[in-house]
Amino acid sequence: MTEAPRTDTARLMELLSVSLGVYYGDFTIAAASENLTASQGKALTVLRRGPAAMRALAETMTCDASNMTGIIDRLEKRGLVRREASPSDRRVKNVILTAEGERVTDAIRAKMHTTRDGLDRLSDEERDRLYVLLERAFVTRPACS
Template sequence: MAEAPHVDTAQLMELLSFSLGAYYGDFTLAAASENLTASQGKALTVLRRGPSAMRGLAETMACDASNVTGIIDRLEKRGLVRREASASDRRVTNLVITAEGERVTDAIRAKMHTTRDGLNRLGAEDRDHLYALLERVFVSRPE
């Protein structure tokens, strides 16, 4: 019996592009339901992982620091983030998500129905495998 052909990198990239597009659309709608832009929602999601300097947030979001300043100004005005002087370097301002910012981030995730429904169709073992694969592809650094 012949072995099924393996999926090549181009096919994986195409499926990943489709998947990320669906995720981004779902995220954008959920953020809008909380009166946030996708960029504001992304900033909250990044800050949910922990405080960040403005430059670090800009790098993570792959945008110019001047864009991040505007995003943070609007989030701060809504009480979703706050600025704090760094304990180790007073010249650096750290951005910290507030309890209200965490609540809004949770609300966005809860409203991402397309993404949640798709992931919920996976069994626990498949979710574990998907997590491990995504971590290997995007998070793990070569030794």
């Protein structure tokens, strides 16, 4: 006999809000310890997945494209990223993480102790389950056509 489901979407969204708050606070403190703002750290985190054009980066960060200029300017001045002209479209500038940028990004992730400890409270099977559920709910893949 199975338990009746009791977790409605509203309650789950509230818990998600709390979880994000914890994660974001942890991330902000870790980024600050590397003398980076939360936005700068976020840009590095996105670029850690691979190079991206200015506009695509702005879309992933959910901010206006005009904001990226200043954020990337400051990261470039510190040698953490570099701009590279796109070969296929001369309007586009791709942003690429430097080796130092990769190092700093990994350092931030390594310093997120609250989040790491939280995940470490889960068993191997539970981590597997959480992974599958988050992927299902938040990672959208382009459909076939």
